[in-house]
Amino acid sequence: MASKEEDGELQYDGHLLFNELCRTSEVENPNLTGVPRSIEGFLLDEILEVFEQGNSRDPGDGFERSQVRDYSTKLPEGTQNFIDSLVALRYRDESYNTEEAEVEVGKRKKVKIPEETSVDVFWDSPDYLLIRGAEDEAEDARESIQSNFSGNASVKTVRLSFDFLLWLFYKHANEEPLSSKLETDRLANAEAKGSEDLLGKTSIVEDAPDVRDAPNFLLCLVHGKSVSMLEGDFVIQTGPEDDEEESVRVEVQPEKIQIKASKAGLRNSEKIEKMGFATQVAHEILRIYDEWDNKDPADSDKIVPPDFIAEMLKRCHEQGVDIHNESTVLRVLKQQARRRDEDLEEYDLSDALGFLSEDEEEGGEEDAEEHETTEDEDGSGVADDEDSDEGVSA
Numbered sequence: 001m002a003s004k005e006e007d008g009e010l011q012y013d014g015h016l017l018f019n020e021l022c023r024t025s026e027v028e029n030p031n032l033t034g035v036p037r038s039i040e041g042f043l044l045d046e047i048l049e050v051f052e053q054g055n056s057r058d059p060g061d062g063f064e065r066s067q068v069r070d071y072s073t074k075l076p077e078g079t080q081n082f083i084d085s086l087v088a089l090r091y092r093d094e095s096y097n098t099e100e101a102e103v104e105v106g107k108r109k110k111v112k113i114p115e116e117t118s119v120d121v122f123w124d125s126p127d128y129l130l131i132r133g134a135e136d137e138a139e140d141a142r143e144s145i146q147s148n149f150s151g152n153a154s155v156k157t158v159r160l161s162f163d164f165l166l167w168l169f170y171k172h173a174n175e176e177p178l179s180s181k182l183e184t185d186r187l188a189n190a191e192a193k194g195s196e197d198l199l200g201k202t203s204i205v206e207d208a209p210d211v212r213d214a215p216n217f218l219l220c221l222v223h224g225k226s227v228s229m230l231e232g233d234f235v236i237q238t239g240p241e242d243d244e245e246e247s248v249r250v251e252v253q254p255e256k257i258q259i260k261a262s263k264a265g266l267r268n269s270e271k272i273e274k275m276g277f278a279t280q281v282a283h284e285i286l287r288i289y290d291e292w293d294n295k296d297p298a299d300s301d302k303i304v305p306p307d308f309i310a311e312m313l314k315r316c317h318e319q320g321v322d323i324h325n326e327s328t329v330l331r332v333l334k335q336q337a338r339r340r341d342e343d344l345e346e347y348d349l350s351d352a353l354g355f356l357s358e359d360e361e362e363g364g365e366e367d368a369e370e371h372e373t374t375e376d377e378d379g380s381g382v383a384d385d386e387d388s389d390e391g392v393s394a
Contacts, residue, residue, distance in 0.1 A: 010071045010271045012132075013118050016259040016278040019138040020131035020157065021286050027126035027153040036087045039125060040065055043089070047148050051092045056112040059094035061140070066090045066120060071272040076238035076246075079276045086279070087123040091133075091141035092116055121145070122279055128286050129155060130279065160254045160289055162226035163303065167292060168252065169227055170304045173212040173311075179291075180237070182284045185247060187211045187232035194225030198325070202228075215321045218312040222323060224332040229253050233264045236281050246277050250285075257282045298341035306336040306344060310352035317355040326356045 027033060031042040044050050044063060054060030066088035072080045096112040103109050119133025119141050129145070131138040146155045168178065169187070177183035190211040191204045199220060208214045211230075221227070231251040238244050249263035259266070259278035266274050295302035309332060316323060323329060330353075337344040 010068060010275060012120060012271065012275060014134050016132060016261050016274060017134075018130050018132050018257045018282045019135045019255075020129075020142045021160070021255075021257065021282075022129040022131075022142065022155050023158055023290065024123065024126055024129050025154045025156075029152040032153055033125055036085065039087045039123075040089060043087070047152065048089075049144065049148070054094055056096040056114075059096060059114075061091075061093040063089045063091050063121070068120070068272070068275060072276065074270060074272050075276045076244055078237060078239040078244065079280050082280050082283070083276050085124070087125055089121040089123075090118050091121060091131075091137070091144070092118045093137055093140060120275070122283070124283060126153070128283060128290075130282055130286065132279070132282075158286065158289070160252065162228065162254065164289055164292055165227040165230055165252065165254070166221070166304050167302065168230055169212070170301070170308055172232075173308070179284060179288050182237070182281065182288065183235050185233040185235050187230055189229070189231035189251070190214070190217050190227065191229035192217060192220035192225040193228045194220070194223070197223060197328075199223060199225070213315070213319075215316050215319045218316050219321065219323070221312050222309060222316065222332065223325070223328055224335070231260075234281055236277060236284065238277070238280075248277050248281050250281055252285065257285055297339060303336060303339045305340065305347075306333040307347050307349060309333055309336060310347075310349045313352045313355055323356055329356060
């Protein structure tokens with residue numbers, strides 16, 4: 001059914017799932033910067049196809065203004081200012097299904113029944129564009145924007161890298177904020193992927209008190225698997241004061257960010273609050289990623305340092321988990337150091353390495369070094385090239 005603003009409350013289709021994360025650049029047209037309402041007017045008048053209802057032969061699709069700012073006064077000051085600063089559009093798409101219906105008493109025939117889906121588009125011109133909605137419809141909206149923006153601005157899809165997700169976990173484990181506006185409180189669920197080994201190819205931790213203390217997940221990191229999903233409670237600042245904040249359950253994957261409205265602090269919130277906080281969190285994660293992506297690996301914490309991996313080894317040992325495949329762990333530690341343009345010998349890891357047992361399998365470090373650049377076809381697992389699992393594509 002079509003989304004409608006009813007009973008004085010913002011309405012939207014589906015979940016708070018941002019299936020399209022995009023960077024925008026080369027915004028050449030001056031009409032695409034400045035006041036959001038003016039940009040929206042220019043887009044709908046000159047650039048984008050405006051939505052009009054169609055029929056079964058020619059279903060309608062296109063864009064219209066979002067009503068989100070009409071309800072933003074219900075939001076905390078910081079979140080309201082953020083929402084009001086965005087270009088906000090809604091993309092609507094019609095489809096028709098054939099169903100049998102009674103057209104008069106006692107007489108039925110097959111008729112075309114219209115259905116409509118919609119997604120929400122939020123553009124922080126000239127930098128970031130987010131599309132919330134079902135995967136196929138969000139992709140349609142993004143492709144339409146890319147096509148129609150041609151010559152006026154560039155829109156490229158962002159895929160959050162595995163290294164970035166590991167960095168998020170690193171910040172959480174060290175109890176460091178992600179930015180001045182966003183921090184993690186608890187990470188309850190996680191997933192790691194990599195080459196098939198004694199841990200399997202994929203490991204999932206669910207409903208943990210905190211995944212930083214979950215041996216199965218820590219073992220994956222020690223063995224060089226890639227963090228492919230994190231879910232937990234993120235805290236976003238919603239006003240100028242330190243105590244003005246909201247706890248939001250967020251799931252982060254390389255290709256999408258989902259806010260779980262039924263969990264954490266949003267359970268009893270109005271839809272405008274859910275939409276406002278969700279968009280603010282997703283935007284901040286994308287902004288943090290962009291900042292992280294531009295860091296120098298050799299002069300920052302962009303690539304997680306090997307002593308953090310060693311700390312995970314110590315935590316496993318403290319929880320009674322013995323690690324025997326020494327060569328694999330050493331390979332991971334050396335690789336982290338090399339990707340930071342460092343030597344492992346620069347770190348004093350003697351305490352952690354003392355917990356390693358001799359390899360149970362024949363081979364050892366020499367054999368591991370030979371396979372140091374091995375990587376799964378899907379890009380998961382540890383890779384020599386720091387950009388191997390990260391993409392920005394048209």
